[in-house]
Amino acid sequence: MQLTGLLWGGKLLKKVEFPCADVLGPEASVDEIKDLIKKKGQVFIKPIFKGGVGKKGKSGLIGKASDITAALQEKERLYFAKHPAGTSKADGVTFEGGVPAKHEVYFSLSESTVFRAPTMTITHHGGVDIEELGKDKIKEIPFDPLTGLKSFHIANALEELGAPSEIISPLVQHLPKLWTLYNNYGMNVLELNPIRMFQDNAGRLIPVACDFKCSFDIDDPAWKRLDLPAHLFASDYSEFEQEINQLRTYQGQSDVFVINEKGTITAPTFGGGANALVTELLGERATISSDFGGNPPYTKMLEISKIVFKYWLGQSNVLFIIGGKANNTDIYETFRAMADALRWYFQTYGPKPIYVVVGRGGPNLIRGMAYMKDTVESLGLPYRFFGFDSAMSEVVNYALKTDEWMEKEGKKQLKEKMGI
Amino acid sequence: MHKAGVKKFPYYVGVNSLAELATKDDKVCVLNILGNESKAVTPTSHEYSGGNVVFGTGPGRSGQALETKLGPIPVYNSIKEARAKGLKFNTAVIYLPPSGVKDGVAEVVRQNPDLKKVIILTEKVSIKDARTIRAICQANGIDVFGGNCLGVADAWNKVRIGGALGGNKPEESLVKGSIAIFSNSGNFTTTIATYLLTKGWGTTTSISSGKDVYIHFSPAEFFHALDNDDRSKGAIIYAEPGGYYEHGLEINKPTVACVVGRWKAKLTKACGHAGSLAGSGDDARAKEKWFMDYFGVKDIYTPENPVFSKKGAVVTNIAHIPDALTKVMELNKIKPDFEPKGDLSLKCWFGNSQGLKLPKELDALVVKAIEPYAEQIEIISKQLGAQYPRQSMKDASGATMMDAKTQLTKVYNVSLLDCSKKSLEENLVFSLIKDYPDEYGRTLANLAFNVYVNMHGDAALIAADAAREAESSPNTALASAIAIIGKGRVKHAVNEASLLLELFQHSGLQNATDKFDSAKILKGLTAEQKELFTEKTPHSAIRIPQSEGDKSVFIKFVKEAAGGKPSSDALLAAIWMTLGWSALMRRKISKSTIINLPWYSRIFSAFVAASVDSSKHEKDKFCGVRSQEIIEKWSFTETAFLALIGRKPTADELFEFSMLLGLLISNGPGTISAQGCKGGVSADGPEDPTRVQINKAFIGFLTHTGFAHGGNGYEAIAFLIDRFKDKNLKSPADKKHGLNLKAIADEYAKWYGKYKAKEKAAGNIEYMKVPCVNHPVFKGKAVNYDPRERFVNSLFEEKGIYNVFFDFYHNLVQTLFDNKVSENVYCVNIDAVIAVILLKMVWEPFKAGKISEKEVETAAFTTFLFGRMIGCAAEIDDHINRGRNMDTRTPASSCSFVG
Structure with a gap:
């Protein structure tokens, strides 16, 4: 039972107040898209695949537009796009507001059979496939499930990775919220890649999730509390x-x-x-x-x-x-x-x-x-x-x-x- | 944070040697010991281990016990309660449902500082709970096995803790030897142990690890403990894809690794073991490679390509394990533990090619199975009839089932809609035999039923008359008569059925109408047995023409045995043996059922007989018709119609009447009538079927019907009478009735609309409802239909049968909508079908003043009883065969006091 993309991922992130890129669904009107472009400068157009699929970026399945004409052209191209990695066919697109940022972070929570504990994987070299990075650029940190993911896990990991110091504090503040989401709603994988470090008007960096992937444990009824529509998992x-x-x-x-x-x-x-x-x-x-x-x-x-x-x-x-x-x-x-x-x-x-x-x-x-x-x-x-x-x-x-x-x-x- | 254990590991591990894993010193507490699975498994574990279970828990069950051959295991509400009694244990076995497992572990850890091991049998424990359990147990210095495992066993110590390793006969698979087993599959733990026997290898410790995402006692711990166990000279590890538990192992003793599941690389979700879903680097091929690297081999071992080293071999088929192990051990100069036991070649235990020309390689011959199975096959091949495990049959049935969605009830998997196309006699036979009779069977059934319908001078009729005079309802009057049809009334027929069964059960006869030479059986009869079959009075009530009788092996046999003068009871027994024999041989019905068929038969006859008062039973006539004519020419359905209406039905009426009875058969085991008859069986104790009074069970059915259940069909009839009594309706079957049905319906709908509004305005929500329209399931659409009504309607249309009342009902639902009384067009429901058929049957005598409204009501109620008698017969027989003594009782804890 997997969920990908920000359309629904954004709703889940909202539950724990984790910042997320602005997103419009396939039903968005021309005016709404125009407004988003105006507000964010550019939008990304991504096909919606139900269930788990391979990387969209790699397959040329992400569109980018700075004006409404280009946005609608990309919508037409991607609306029923077929993923080359499988038989999955898109069912609509999302329009996601661009998040200008200097830094991209990869973050995931999953169960590690090596550590036999929930484990955080983090790197400040985000936005790429995690498998493509050298081991020295990634930190895997197991932690005690009874106390959960703590700020010091994140601070220590980023410090050991040599991450830019300006991103550490905002991440330490926000990332522990994701453990709440993971632990309370029966997930066994939660991956945000990339998290873009957006600078607000006051000059503070804010981590903004720009993609979302999670998988639920079918034996844990907690996911039912999210009231997600059944059709999201139907293709699984x-x-x-x-x-x-x-x-x-x-x-x-x-x-x-x-x-x-x-x-x-x-x-x-x-x-x-x-x-x-x-x-x-x-x-x-x-x-x-x-x-x-x-x-x-x-x-x-x-x-x-x-x-x-x-x-x-x-x-x-x-x-x-x-x-x-x-x-x-x-x-x-x-x-x-x-x-x-x-x-x-x-x-x-x-x-x-x-x-x-x-x-x-x-x-x-x-x-x-x-x-x-x-x-x-x-x-x-x-x-x-x-x-x-x-x-x-x-x-x-x-x-x-x-x-x-x-x-x-x-x-x-x-x-x-x-x-x- | 973890407690200090074996130093080698960066986490807590308590077990240092496999020899410590399951010992006689381990004392066990079982959580949810009285759960279904534990109840079956724990006694065997306890007995095999010499009594290692100290107690079990079950909330609210303190004071109960789990019986075992070594004495009862006490049950307490909680660990705390048991500990307060001074009970000590070091191992907890968890049989709780998944949502309770984590809390169970927390309780046992909190309450017992002596705890060393937890074994979790439960499947589908969530990952979140699994990681929490690990954290709790790590912090408290406790080894965890499972979830979804079968526990651990030690063939040397003869100890098994947790689940059912070795099944109900652990000593068959767990034979003392020198090989330790670690397996992700519980079943394969035992299967591998059994396979090893074929090459002479026995076992030391066997561990079923489970294959959830979390494996708490993993291969790393196993191989460490293996090194410290002097008894174990080698090991088998069975692993599936998913997880890094097999990565980076240190293996120091000869080992065969079996990795299965290359195909699982294509899985996108778990199938089989929950943790057997690989990521990128932990699929089956990766694991094969890890093990090949440990053993220094370059390929998978197969019999054709035996690749192995002194350290071990990797196989991908469990059948290759014994061979591979033997080869590896040879290199280590270690000999098998004992002489090989059995082999793994194909052994077909049951087979039949049904006359097909099979190629030689597929034509596997049936061989004698190993003991004790060969003996069981021999016994079962001699056993006759269906055998059911006994269980509580409260609110359960093996005979009837109502689908809550479709509202359709099935009897022995046949929909009532299909039953309704059959006659009463066919359905009565079907209710007990589970097969519909052929034409010959139908003839015999009619004879058996009709011959006992005239009960002139019988006490049963007097009892029913007395009940009617006392103004008891029709069901009560019938119950009085049925009380007289006790065991004593049918004992001769039942005894003769038993004798026929005894004589023919191993004769090879498959079907009573097959060609069969019974001369040998006849010759072996004693004088007493022949006497039993012979009529003592001048005339037998049953006379079967030679041509008909000769078709049945049994009828012919009793005639010959009785020297041409068979008794009525013998013939009744022979008729029912003829009807039931094939079903018995195909194990569809039990021996107890076939023996009691004559009793059921007499009860069915008495139902129809006693539905009319004794004045209708003359010496040679029943309801004015010559008894002999009824016996020879009438069907039982026609006789039942005669009893109700006082005349023979027309062909259309017979069809409608049969259909009506068919629709009334059952509404599943939850209906009051079914509950009544099941209670009757339960109270007599079906575990000894000979003690169950079948007539009393029917009385249970009858007393559980009444003016609200069974008699309520009259409500709709009264409604229709009100609409039509002043109209000039001569024949409800005549389409040219000359009435304006729409106008009648419209008039009523208008009146009802006003009435409803008035009552609602007055705050009365209990206002009168229009009977037989609308349904809680078939509602909410613009136009609604009850599919059962549609079925009947289409059959009537097909046969060209017209019913003015039915037509009226269809008009009524439309006019209710047209007059805005209903929000949509209601369905005409199945109860309406019953009412319109009944009223049509009695309309002419009613209109002519020959029968009163009261008699119409009685006829409606009695019709219900005739139909429901079929379903209750099935229910009674089913409960006798499957039920436990007093199983319909409700425990005091589930009852409430509302004073």
Whole structure:
């Protein structure tokens, strides 16, 4: 769940009173844009991408204008711009007032697995990609989450970097506010690059955020307090993923990721490890990658399976139920749910020629397999269920070979058998 | 700020050797011990470890206990309360929901200065809470494992702390040996231990680290503790992308590293483990490289390309771990711990190609599973019928479900709209068998129901009559009759069903109408058994023509067993075995269900029978129609119509009546009628199904209907009667009725508009509402429709069925809007459908003065009971199969006093 750009970032920064460049959204009128140009001398025109994307500047996706004609031309150019780094397409532009400044600062907060603590990254050589800078020009400072980011962290870091002394005091005053934003609204990354040091009429320097990027922790409900519209994150998830996400509770995993919309093996997978291994081995033949482990209750598993089958079974040759030897997941409950969902799918969408392959172990294994067996038998589907003493990778290979055969001739044979 | 621990680390680490990680000296407290997951896992951990759990907590649960084979584990409200009792522990295991984990850790740290380890099982702990937990525990000198881990286990010490490593049989996977395991995946911790057995390697300490963003006890700590553990001669580490925990390690003992998840480089959001989302330099390939550098190898180990050194090997498939480890250990001159156990080749435990011509490589033959699974497969293959785990069925149902969004109820996954296209007898069979009967099954069901409808001289009728005379409502009168249809009334049929089940259960018969030679079973019958099937009176009530009877293995069998004179009970049992056998063999229904089908059957007959008074039950006639004709030629739906209206329905009426009954089947387990019948089952104790009185459960349903639930359909009928009683309406089915419906509706809408305004002005918000229009869900659009009403309407249109009252209702909603009484065009709701069908059925006798308004009301109520009887039968059977004793009770803590 990522948010980029000042249109919404500016609203978040306002919550902690962190100065931010003036910004107008895509609905801005000609007069409003004119006023902004008049006030700031120039405006930057940036496409709005939902979710996380690569660098806009690098891709020539930032326009600059000092008069309304040029501003509108840039608007036209960038309004539906496509980002070269991905499939993201812009949905409008922002107009951001120019902030004349001598100094540009990079600042971010994130969780460091090196320090195992929240960590500030800062440099006064901002405005460029942080990866392009030498290590000696950047400071990474972990700090105690119980007390938070303090002024002295910032002062010490800038001093050690040899930052110009005039920028230290304003940054020390303002940057700790960003910890409040980060800590109180469930963020796990917050990056401002650049922060431009604007000189006000009295000659004081003020840090002004000129771009914004953050990412929220999906497991921390604090971001909901921000009342951000759901469409901001919609592009992060496919329709299928969104439907599954509605079932996200702490009882049982329900992680899914679409691998190939044209895949032919649909594999409900149990366990984070199995998810990593099975998805790796299935490659592009998989429709989705999933982790449904963590002992989901029957009703949740039933609902999840119905959604998975609804989206993917129609195009699949193989339904592949796979996991290791479960420690705690009740195989009877999960298999009963999947079998009932399979029966529901056939009742709702009609019979489909599918080969069922299973590899699983765990509590109530045989009862679960027997239930699944009875169901697929009654639906007239061919199947092979493997015990947990078969190597998981071999079971995956079996599923892959079955998929190939089904594609070539199995599907045709099975259709005839089932009278489809 | 952190406490001083192992000096090597710039942060606190308390564990210096893997041998100290899970020992017999560790005493455990489990937070949220009575939570669903802990309840299942903790007893096994406690028993495996020789009783290491001192107590558990659960707010408000002080005084309760978690039962284990080693005795109960006490539960307290809080750590403070338990500590005050003098209980000591050094390890806390957290099973709290994610939002409570941080507070749980804070509590246990604050309250217990002896605390050394915290193990967090909970998934989806937020990053913010994880970093706070780390800070608290660092400051207090406590090692943290997890979140989202399965804890730690030690095969030498036979101790498992935290989650379910090794599942419900830890000794199967955790076999004493010389290899330590550290795994980001809980499941793979056990799976790897199991795989290692195939090359003769056992384990020392196994750690499931979890794979959240924060890993508190990480590989660096693991390898340090490994060095100090003399028992561990080598190690396995399983790692996934994301995080720098594997960077810069110091590995001094032979190790196999398994890194999985190259594909995760394309992820833009976590899938699987929360922390398994790589940045730029910590993806799977980077981690493979780190480990290759530690071991001084240039490639990944595969069986085809075995690259390894004395220090170790890197694999990307867990199946290659045992091989790679064995090779690395050979170089170190370390032999396996024991003889190999099993292998990792493909073993198919269940399979069927359904007659497809599979290529040889796919045609995996079914092999005998390892023990104890082979034995379980054998037992389960002999088991008959559905088996459900017992659980509390309060407000829950495996039979019916109402979708709050669509307001559509489903019975065994079939929408009521589809049920409403079926006949009463079909739905009654479906409510218990979960399959609709075929034509032959329908014939048998009609026979079974109709044969017991004439109850001339039966005490049940006398009881119902007495209740009616005492001015009890129709449901109360029926309940009096059903009370008489107790177990004693059906014991012969139930016993004979049990005997048939016993005789045929392992015969291989899949479907009762299959060709089957039962000569051998017949030959094995004892004289007593034959006697049981034989009629003792001169005539059996049930007579099945040879041609029909021979189609069923069971009917033919009881006829032959009884020497051509089968008893009615035997035939009733045989009919229901015929109907239910296939569902039993496919494990759709339980043994208990199939045995009790004759009892349900007699109750269904009694519902229709006792809905009319005893005067309508003559020796050879029911409601004026010859009983024999009813038995031989009528459907049960027609008989039910006869009981209500006093004549045989026309084809259209039969269709409408069936539809009406179908729509009334259920509104889910929350409705009062369902609650009543479920309570009836619960109070008898379904854990011993033989003690449940099925007729009493139906009485529970009946007593949980009344003038507000079931009888309220009359409100709409009374409304329609008021509109039409003075009009010259002869036949509601005739489209050429000559009435101006719009004018009638308009007149009412105008009156209602004024009435409503007047009442509102007077401050009365409880003013009378127009019955059966508008709906809390289907509202707010310019023109609103109840989809269920639309469905019925389209079916009527398709069949050319006209109903003047239905037409009137459609006019009414429009005129209410036209007269500005409603803000938009209300929907005609499903209750209106029920009312208009009913009124249409009784209109002509009512108009002719043959039946009174009171009798119309009774007919409406009884119709509801007939329809709802179907749903409640499903509910009762479901609760018997799944429920626990007294599971519908509400705990005192959830009740309130409002005096």
